[in-house]
Each structure stands twice: as structure tokens, then as C-alpha cells.
Amino acid sequence: MALEDSFWLDISLGNFRANVAQARSQLAGSARLMVAVKSDAYGHGGAAIAEAAVSAGADALAVLDIPTGLALRETLPDTPMLAWLISPHDDFLAASAAQLTLGISHSWQLDAIARQCEGVTTTVHLKIDTGLHRNGCLLERWPALVTKARELERAGLIDVEGIWSHLADTSLEEDKRSLERFHDALEVAHAAGLSPTIHHIAASAAAKDLPESRLDMVRIGIIVFGVSPFDERSADELGFAPVMALRATITEVNEKSATITVGMGFAHGLMPLPPSTGWVSWNGQRLSLQSVEPHHCVLGWPETDSPAVGDVVTLFGDPAERSPRAEDWAAWSRTIGDEVISAMSPSVPRRYLSD
Ligand SMILES: Cc1ncc(COP(=O)(O)O)c(C=O)c1O
Secondary structure (H helix, E strand, O other): OOOOOOEEEEEEHHHHHHHHHHHHHHHHOOOEEEEEOOOOOOOOOHHHHHHHHHHOOOOEEEOOOHHHHHHHHOOOOOOOEEEOOOOOOOOHHHHHHOOOEEEEOOHHHHHHHHHHOOOOOEEEEEEEOOOOOOOOEOHHHHHHHHHHHHHHHHOOOEEEEEEEOOOOOOOHHHHHHHHHHHHHHHHHHHHOOOOOOEEEOOOHHHHHHOHHHOOOEEEEOHHHHOOOOOOOOOHHHHOOOOOEEEEEEEEEEEOOOOEEEEOOOHHHOOOOOOOOOOEEEEOOEEEEEEEEOOOOEEEEOOOOOOOOOOOEEEEEOOHHHOOOOHHHHHHHOOOOHHHHHHOOOOOOOEEEEOO
16 A cells, blocks of 8 residues: 555455354355355455465365466465356366366357367366356256266366356245255256266355255355345354455545545445435544545544544444444445445555454
């Protein structure tokens, strides 16, 4: 962080590592722990978080796409990494040579591996769509996909190490139905001659509330960033602390209009809010949020003391400062905490705190 930065994100690697350890004991149980860092670790910055996840005991990483996996491979040569957002323009040979595990949803992806990766065995996890409809092979195409996968496996082109899915987490009942569909899909795969050893479907919410969904591995994202996947239970109650705290310095005070300005706004990734919604903290006191503009926010005057230009306010993520949580911003803007933290623009400097 440059001294002149007027807003920044404090990223607590200490809290993150503690959350990963908590996920291992509370959410994984005897299953392996895969931490989902996706492309930029929900706005926290991919490389630092990926390394911290592994040092805190993650067995594997879910890395979204092949370019992200290739970039992380340089610093994490041995960590199993699953990339699942596969594009026709990807370099499958580079992915295979880097020993990335590919999450396969479509038969054209197997064709691309067969074409590009002759002479090497690519590790794959086949993904079945169990109801989320975001990615994964549709149930009606599954028999053809597993048959083709078995042919490629016999030819030594792939190793079907895993079968997986992702849950909608809209309700426990829906997740249970998806889990049943998953078990049915496994039977179809076994009947085709496949014998994968890693089955995985649960992310943060199901790993907590539906222990039978943990199977061989859980893929945990949002909760290790200290943001709750549930509306009615906070991350704190679940034993997870925020990792990202957003701070900004006061750039203007106007006693006449009783307003304070900080120089960051929705152009930097803050959620736009209706007028007079929410609050931020200053020296442990609440300052009302009067408006979020493109490049600044207008705050109300505190009940006691007078703030000064250069004072720091915390917009979210620091319980010791009695600031709001990312989840509060999510409630104010009718979205989910994932969006509040992931939306932080790369123009907001990240300061990594290692304790
Ligand atoms: C495929 C996949 N696995 C795991 C996760 C992590 O989910 P969560 O953040 O709910 O733990 C996600 C997040 O959307 C995902 O898309």
C-alpha cells in the first residue's frame, strides 16, 4: 500500500488460515478439504490466498479455469488443482503437462483432450448437473459422456479420478434431492466401467448442514473468507472471522452540512445503495451512509467527537472496529456476501497482514 492510498483492503492471512483450519475440523471431518479460490479468491487475490490455504492444510484447490491453474502452478508445484470452467480456446496440453485436474462437463472437452494430449494421461473429474443448471453434464447426456470417458481411459488418454457436482443450496430438501441424483449418476458411471476414487459435491452450506454430502472431499469457498453462506446464521456464530476489511480515509469534512466524504464509491466495486441506507465505523462509532456515489461516499456526522481529514473509516469487515460485515452490505443492497467481497475492483490496493 502506498502512503498516499486513500482507500485499501486489509487482507488478514492469519484469519484466513484459522478459517481453513476451522473448515477442516468443522466442515470436512474425515473428507479431504479442497479450498475454492476460483480466479481471484473472491476478491482477496489468488496467489497469496492459494499459498495460505495450502500452508493451513488444504489438500487441494478449486481454481476455476486453466489459465488460473497454470499461473498458480509456478508457486504451488505439487498441490492438486481442479479447473472446471473449460473453454474451446484452452490449451489442454499445457493443462495436462502442468498436472491440472480438469472438470469435464461436455463430450467436446474429452475430444479436445484426445486431440491435443496424445502420449500423456490427463486427470479428469467428470461433472454431473444434479439440478443447479450452471455447469455439468445434463442427466440425459451422462450415459454417453461416461461411455466416451471409459473409452479414453482404456486408451490411456485420461484417468477418471473423480466424479462431482455442485449444489444449488436453495434448501436442504433440494440439496438432498441433488445428492440422490448424484448417487444415481455414480451407478451409471460404474456400470460403464469407471471406478473413480474421489466423489465430491458439497460446498460451504451443505458441508455444514448435510454431513452425508461430504463424501470423499468438500469444496469450501465463501465461509473460509469469513462470510456466511446462510441468511440466518452469521460467519461469527459458525466460528469464522472476516478476512477482508475495507478502509478509506476521510477526504473532506463539512461541519455546516454535517457531512463527511471518503473518496471511494461504486466505481471501485462498492455496492450501490439506496439513499440513507447503512453505516460505516469511525473510531468504533457509527457514521450513517447518506449516499454511495461513483467515486465517493457521503457520511453523516457522529454523535460525539469531530472527525478530521485523514482519519480512517472502516466500511466493512472488522468486528474489533464495530464495523458492518460484508453480509450487512449484502442485505442493504439485496445481494449475497459473495458479491460484496468479489466485486472489489483491482484498483483498490490489497494490504496482506500475515499475523
Ligand atoms: C464449483 C464450485 N465449487 C465450490 C464452490 C464454493 O462454494 P461456496 O462458496 O458456497 O463454499 C463454488 C462457488 O460457487 C463453485 O462454483
